[in-house]
Amino acid sequence: MVKAVVGACWGDEGKGKITDMLAADADIVVRFQGGANAGHTIVNDYGKFALHLLPSGSFNSNVTNMIGNGVALDIPQLVKEIEDVVSKGVPRPNIVVSERTQVLMPYHRLFDQYEEERLSDRQFGSTKSGIAPFFSDKFAKIGFQVWELFEDERLKEKIKNVLEVKNLMLEHIYHKPAIDADELYKTCKEYAEMIRPYVIDSVTFMHNAIKEGKTILLEGQLGSLKDPDFGIYPMTTSSSTLAGYGAIGAGIPPYEIKEIITVVKAYSSAVGAGAFVSEIFGDEAEELRRRGGDGGEYGATTGRPRRVGWFDCVASRYGCRVQGTTAVAFTVLDVLGYLDEIPVCVGYEVDGEVTRDFPTTARLERAKPVLKVLPGWKTDIRGIKNYADLPENCRNYIEFIERELEVPIKIVSNGPARQDIINK
Ligand code: GDP
Numbered sequence: 281m282v283k284a285v286v287g288a289c290w291g292d293e294g295k296g297k298i299t300d301m302l303a304a305d306a307d308i309v310v311r312f313q314g315g316a317n318a319g320h321t322i323v324n325d326y327g328k329f330a331l332h333l334l335p336s337g338s339f340n341s342n343v344t345n346m347i348g349n350g351v352a353l354d355i356p357q358l359v360k361e362i363e364d365v366v367s368k369g370v371p372r373p374n375i376v377v378s379e380r381t382q383v384l385m386p387y388h389r390l391f392d393q394y395e396e397e398r399l400s401d402r403q404f405g406s407t408k409s410g411i412a413p414f415f416s417d418k419f420a421k422i423g424f425q426v427w428e429l430f431e432d433e434r435l436k437e438k439i440k441n442v443l444e445v446k447n448l449m450l451e452h453i454y455h456k457p458a459i460d461a462d463e464l465y466k467t468c469k470e471y472a473e474m475i476r477p478y479v480i481d482s483v484t485f486m487h488n489a490i491k492e493g494k495t496i497l498l499e500g501q502l503g504s505l506k507d508p509d510f511g512i513y514p515m516t517t518s519s520s521t522l523a524g525y526g527a528i529g530a531g532i533p534p535y536e537i538k539e540i541i542t543v544v545k546a547y548s549s550a551v552g553a554g555a556f557v558s559e560i561f562g563d564e565a566e567e568l569r570r571r572g573g574d575g576g577e578y579g580a581t582t583g584r585p586r587r588v589g590w591f592d593c594v595a596s597r598y599g600c601r602v603q604g605t606t607a608v609a610f611t612v613l614d615v616l617g618y619l620d621e622i623p624v625c626v627g628y629e630v631d632g633e634v635t636r637d638f639p640t641t642a643r644l645e646r647a648k649p650v651l652k653v654l655p656g657w658k659t660d661i662r663g664i665k666n667y668a669d670l671p672e673n674c675r676n677y678i679e680f681i682e683r684e685l686e687v688p689i690k691i692v693s694n695g696p697a698r699q700d701i702i703n704k
Contacts, residue, residue: 282496282532283539284523285609287503288599290550291521292573292586293543294611294693296320299336299499301698302541307494308344309337310486312529313519314501315352315384317409318551323574323696326370334361335499338373345373349380349482350519350529352388352414353426355471377475378482378531379427386467387446387459388414394454404515405552415518417442426479429472439464483531490536498526498537504599505550512641515554523603542605544596544685546613546677547572548589551579555644558589558625558651565589572615574696590651591624593684598638600687608685610678611693614700619656622677625649626684654680662695667704678704 285302287293300322303309316332323329324339333354337343347353358375366372388410395413396403406412417423422442428435439461447458489496500521505511507521519525523542527534547568550556560568568588569577577586600608616622627634627650630643634650657671664670670678670692682689692702 281493281538282490282498282526282536283541284498284500284526284537285541285543286498286500286523286603287521288542288544288596288603288605288608289503289548289592290505290556291318291502292549292551292577292579293503293545294609295500295543296322296331296336297693297696297698298541298543298609298611298691299497300324300339301701302497303337303340303343305495306337306340306343306497308346308489308496309335310346310348310496310498310526310530311335311351311501312348312498312526313350313521314517315409315411315414316354316357317352317407317411317517318501319579320501321574321696324698326365327368328574329365329368331361333358334365334373334375337497338365338375339370341371341374343374345375346482346485346530347375347377347381347478348530349378349382350525351381352384352411352519353377353381353475354384354409355475359474375478376480376482376485377426377478379425379479380482380531381426382414382418382423383426383429383471384410384414385424385464387464388417390456391446391449394456398454405554412518424468426475429468429475435468436461436465439468486530486532490532496530496532498523498530500526504602505595507602510602512554512644515552515641540604540606541609541691542600542603542607542687543609543611544600544681544689545611546591546616548592548595549573549577549586551584551586555641555647556587556589557595557628557644557647558592558649559587560589567618568615571618573612589625590622590649591681592649593624593626593681594628594636594638596681597636597685600685605687607690608682608687609691609693610681610689613674613678613692614660614662614694616677617657617660620658621653622656623651623653624681626652662700664694665702667692667702670702
């Protein structure tokens with residue numbers, strides 16, 4: 281049985297917590313896209329962790345955690361994260377890495393940084409983790425799959441060929457020092473030894489796991505609106521954030537994905553540039569940012585303050601739709617308990633017309649939010665275990681949004697910890 285846990289909007293919806301919770305009943309958790317450019321925050325009995333590459337099943341010793349072929353694998357970063365959780369008392373996680381996963385090279389980070397410098401005020405707001413140059417190389421077929429690190433002669437030859445073009449770019453576009461082929465080869469051999477214990481034939485592994493009826497979770501990073509096809513292009517990420525891509529990025533048949541749990545946050549937040557129709561500013565925003573998430577809305581990878589706004593029904597419904605959502609996990613609801621009234625964005629006014637359908641980027645940038653104001657509940661709902669015990673206005677808020685999303689909300693999260701969960 282394969283389930284995907286994915287995000288409906290810009291990311292940071294609380295997927296890490298939901299995956300960590302569902303991992304209790306899972307055999308395998310797979311990262312299938314993205315890289316170390318975003319983070320999940322997980323709070324559990326061992327403490328609070330910001331994971332970037334490690335799958336969220338890493339705290340559960342019964343779970344095998346796989347880095348799928350769709351991921352941008354930053355090898356030193358992965359090893360660092362493993363050692364970090366172990367040093368904090370977590371039993372050594374069971375990690376496997378597909379031999380077909382592509383390796384993020386040190387120069388991908390450099391090119392990311394140099395390109396943002398070159399773009400100056402037109403930059404994409406990249407986290408500079410090398411993700412865009414990495415995926416460009418993957419699809420230009422000048423990337424390196426994990427198995428290539430173990431084929432010495434081929435590796436040497438390929439490094440020579442790849443550096444030919446990279447060094448021309450460094451010299452003529454970026455005016456930066458060239459990369460030395462021997463140096464890079466040495467680094468690749470170090471990477472090979474670091475990753476060797478984890479490498480598997482993931483296609484056979486997943487095939488057998490499905491045949492044996494194992495419970496498998498596909499863990500998405502970021503959310504629908506960062507998808508390169510359906511998101512706010514070009515202010516998106518470089519790999520698909522959609523559950524459908526889980527079939528490719530984990531190497532399984534598409535029809536095996538039976539449940540798609542889309543994580544939707546009770547208000548909006550976004551990191552980086554790009555259209556954000558229901559964004560709020562000033563004191564109102566500062567208060568939500570300070571109270572938001574677990575200890576404020578600040579990026580898990582970058583520490584950047586996140587942009588915040590009211591719940592956006594248009595973006596979230598679209599986000600759920602492109603995921604193919606079967607159930608919604610509605611998170612961080614407890615944070616809204618301070619508000620007398622809660623605005624939600626129910627439509628976009630674009631060029632004088634109101635729409636409920638999510639537009640392409642230029643129209644999105646011209647969109648103004650149509651707000652509807654719902655009454656708040658003015659109480660702390662943390663600790664509540666039963667849906668019926670939630671204040672009436674809180675249930676009304678959930679049910680209003682459920683109607684707007686057009687998919688059932690089955691899980692409500694009312695606090696950062698694993699046990700802060702209400703099944704609806
Ligand atoms: P992810 O990338 O989707 O996993 O999201 P992040 O981990 O970046 O952001 C979610 C933040 O919200 C984290 O700090 C979580 O600990 C926190 N969080 C998750 N669920 C809840 C919740 O129901 N209530 C509160 N207050 N915080 C939550």
